[in-house]
Amino acid sequence: MFSGLSARITVTALAVTGLLAVAPSAPATPGSSPTRPAVAAGSPSAGVTVKMPASVAGRLGTERGALVDAVSADVLSRFHDARGLAPAAAVGKLAAEGREVVVDVRAVAGDWARGVAYVEASRTRHGAPEGWLYLAHREDGRWVAGLEGDREFADHVARSPLVGAAERRTMTAYAERRTTPQLSPAGAQANTNGLLLPWMPDYYMTLTGGPHAHDGATGYWSALDFAGGNASGLVRSSREGTATSMCGAGGGWTRVIHPGGFSTDYYHMRNTTYYNGTAISRSALLGSIGTDTCAGGSATGAHVHWSLRTYDANYVGQYTWLNGRTIGGWTWSNGSGQYSGCGARLGYTACPGTAIYNRAS
Numbered sequence: 267m268f269s270g271l272s273a274r275i276t277v278t279a280l281a282v283t284g285l286l287a288v289a290p291s292a293p294a295t296p297g298s299s300p301t302r303p304a305v306a307a308g309s310p311s312a313g314v315t316v317k318m319p320a321s322v323a324g325r326l327g328t329e330r331g332a333l334v335d336a337v338s339a340d341v342l343s344r345f346h347d348a349r350g351l352a353p354a355a356a357v358g359k360l361a362a363e364g365r366e367v368v369v370d371v372r373a374v375a376g377d378w379a380r381g382v383a384y385v386e387a388s389r390t391r392h393g394a395p396e397g398w399l400y401l402a403h404r405e406d407g408r409w410v411a412g413l414e415g416d417r418e419f420a421d422h423v424a425r426s427p428l429v430g431a432a433e434r435r436t437m438t439a440y441a442e443r444r445t446t447p448q449l450s451p452a453g454a455q456a457n458t459n460g461l462l463l464p465w466m467p468d469y470y471m472t473l474t475g476g477p478h479a480h481d482g483a484t485g486y487w488s489a490l491d492f493a494g495g496n497a498s499g500l501v502r503s504s505r506e507g508t509a510t511s512m513c514g515a516g517g518g519w520t521r522v523i524h525p526g527g528f529s530t531d532y533y534h535m536r537n538t539t540y541y542n543g544t545a546i547s548r549s550a551l552l553g554s555i556g557t558d559t560c561a562g563g564s565a566t567g568a569h570v571h572w573s574l575r576t577y578d579a580n581y582v583g584q585y586t587w588l589n590g591r592t593i594g595g596w597t598w599s600n601g602s603g604q605y606s607g608c609g610a611r612l613g614y615t616a617c618p619g620t621a622i623y624n625r626a627s
Contacts, residue, residue, distance in 0.1 A: 310339035313357035317370040317514060325374045329404065333379055336409035337369045337400055341383045344413060345396060346484075348385075364389050365562055370514060372542060373428050377404035380428040380543075382512050383413065386562030393482025394489070394533045394571055395519070395561035397512050399543075401426050415584075432545035433508040439525035459526030461504045463594030463624040464492065464572045466549055470623045471495035473616055476607030477600050480531070480573045480585040482563070487600055487607070488585035490593075493555055493569035495621055501570045502549040504530045504593070509541035509552070518558025522546065528586075533571040534558050595625025 311334045323330055342348045345367075348356035357367055365386040372381040384397030398413040401422035412418030423429055423437050465471055475491030493499075503509065507524040511517055518535040536556030557565040565571075574593070576586040588598040589607075596609030596616065608617040616622045 309335050310342060310353040311335045311369070312354055313361060313367070314338045315366045315368045317368065319372075322371055322374055326371075326379070329409070330371075333371065333402055333404075333409045333411075334369050336402060336411040337371075337381075337383055337413075338367065340400070340411045340413050340416065341367060341369070341385065341398070344398070344415070345385050360385065368561070375427050378402070378422075378426050378428050379409075380426065382510065382514075384512060384561055387481055387559075388483075389559065389562050389564060391482050391564060392566075392571075393563045394480050394531065394573065395512075395563065396481070397519075397521070397561065399510060399521075401428065430543060430545075433543045436508045436523055436525050436545070458528065458574075458591050458593055459505070459524070460626070461524070461526075461528065461530070461574075461593050462502075462549065462626060463490075463596070463622075464501050464504055464530070464532055464552075464570055465495070465497035465624055466500070466502055467624050467626045469495065469497040470621045471497050472621045473609065473618050474567075474569055475571075475605040476609075476618050477588045477598055478604035478607075482604070486585055486587040487604060488575070488588055489571055489573040490588070490598070491569050491571055491605075493567065497624075499555040499568065501532055501535050501552045501555060503546055503552060504548075504572075506546060506548045506550075509544050509546045509550070511538060511540050511542065513560035515540045517560035518553065518556055519561055520552045522552075527576060529575045531571075531573040531575065533561075533563070533573075534565045534569060536568075594622075595627060596622060 316334055326333060342353050342356045360367060365388060367385050370382045371379055379402045381400060382397060383400055384395050387393045387395040400411055400413045401419060402409050402411040403422055410418055412422045423434060471492040472494045474493050477487035478489050479485045479487055480489045503522050505524045507522045509520055509522045512519040512521055518538055519533045521529055521531050523529040532552055534556050535553030536558055538553035539551055555568045555570050557568055559565060574586055574588060589600045591598055596611045598609050599607050601607035608615050
């Protein structure tokens with residue numbers, strides 16, 4: 267495991283060498299802005315925000331910029347709002363919307379590196395960011411980065427010393443698990459391998475938002491919002507798996523990869539536990555409901571924004587539909603619009619504003 271404390275630095279230019287100085291030689295503190303040389307204007311990482319502990323930067327040395335360039339290029343090629351744009355244009359477009367592209371380098375070992383990368387959500391509406399775990403390997407003098415969903419990521423998971431045994435088992439299990447097809451069959455009840463709602467079984471929270479898109483705008487209606495109740499606002503993992511704090515220490519966004527072909531995201535939390543590819547049990551404490559927007563979006567009241575993702579054998583993950591799936595004992599259905607859908611259990615229908623118990627069966 268490695269420290270979640272890192273320096274957050276915005277890259278504003280590019281160097282002829284393409285090498286990026288992202289941390290001072292002395293230990294950096296969160297929020298510091300060290301002096302650094304300019305970098306060349308054509309690099310994929312121009313304008314990208316970099317988070318990197320000084321110890322990691324020191325071990326990377328002159329390889330820092332090349333690594334961040336490789337990861338940034340992958341992020342900008344994968345992010346839906348950046349498709350078809352050159353890196354500089356994509357970063358500029360997002361910056362004009364007040365959104366940052368973030369590359370967080372958390373660990374290095376020899377020719378290997380790993381971390382998290384994400385694109386912030388719009389801060390003008392309720393929604394959540396898009397992010398990926400990544401692994402990178404230096405091969406023949408260049409960094410080959412793999413984000414979740416890349417063939418390179420799957421290859422790196424099998425070989426990287428930065429992936430622990432428990433995490434590798436979990437990732438292999440979810441990659442090999444055949445999940446239900448992505449198209450939502452009318453009236454079908456899809457297998458979710460015993461996933462719970464994001465709090466303790468046999469306690470309740472209030473449903474504040476029925477099925478809606480993870481980013482609050484487009485895509486499968488994969489997310490639910492919950493608040494209050496006798497669960498004391500404590501947010502817990504829907505199933506066992508490996509957990510990663512996507513925004514770093516203190517951030518309110520956690521992803522848990524489960525062995526059954528799904529992962530779950532939890533956003534807007536406060537008092538979060540820091541995890542970094544950490545094996546956790548079912549109902550492990552992740553944090554408390556809150557209004558955190560460490561990676562964009564907005565929250566007008568304390569709640570947890572919970573989202574469902576599914577994977578295939580190539581580790582391709584995407585936010586997936588809830589319609590027809592059973593989570594926490596409730597079978598979810600879309601409403602006429604986002605946020606208006608409901609859950610059904612034993613003949614009872616619970617729509618937004620209803621307190622519901624989390625059931626294991």
